[in-house]
Amino acid sequence: MIERIYGVADTTFSRVNMGEIAIKVIRKEDPDSQISRYTVPGIKDLPVAAKKLIDSGCNGVITLGWVGKTQLDKYSYLAASIGLIFVQISTSRHVIDVTVHEDEAEDEETLREIAIDRAKKHSVNLVKLIKDGGNALTEMAGKGLRQGYSNAGSID
Template sequence: MRKYGVADTTFSRVDMGSVAINTIKKEDPEAEIARYTVPGIKDLPVAAKRLIEEGCDGVITLGWVGKTMLDKYSYLATSIGLITVQILTSKHVIDVTVHEDESEDLEKLKEIAIDRATKHARNLVKLVRDGKNSLTPLAGKGLRQGYKDAGPID
């Protein structure tokens, strides 16, 4: 049986963890899902690693980054940590992050968060359930998460 990990934070302003879980359940109803909620983004690498150690075949991490430069540095450290987890475990860790300075409009930020969490949860299911070439037909299509697709350059 496939097992997915969902790691999210209490700092996020949208419950992206629930969005990801609902999407995974819809896309792969037979799968098991483990959720691990931590305070902030810098805690996501260890959450992802622990979920993988507990048998998850892949993990989606869902974080929210504030507007300050310190927040951006924290995200950089988190990103490096998540990449390291992937290298150490040979498992996909899909990093889904909303940056608070993407929009001043809170409703738009919510839309970005939901869209990004949904699309990346689908990506994780494809990679875990369908294998390494499952996204190949979509290569070069200019697909985006959180915004309208950019489209390919023909």
């Protein structure tokens, strides 16, 4: 049997424990796998966490971050996103960037629901990509699927 190791990188700045949610979903979707977790302070630390997880043998990583409302927070996210893209390109491994932005909702309960939904759905996506291969999501292409919100639906 091929051993699959998933990396889960999360932050202490997040207001929902999305790392715990991701781990539960991955364990359910791929019970024979291993999971390695790496928690960092904030989103700008996620690229190195993802790289370290991959370097330690993870087949793919899900990063779970939280972005504040200010313009500076948005710039920090942009920098982190570019870093995560670089990690993907330099390692040829999937790094699924799951980020919740404080300004996505006015109330905390809605933010919580967005975080949980996004973490769950992207954890399933990571398992499909790692366990089932690069074409595992092809049947869902063009369906308007969303993470954190209701699906938009296809316009075909």
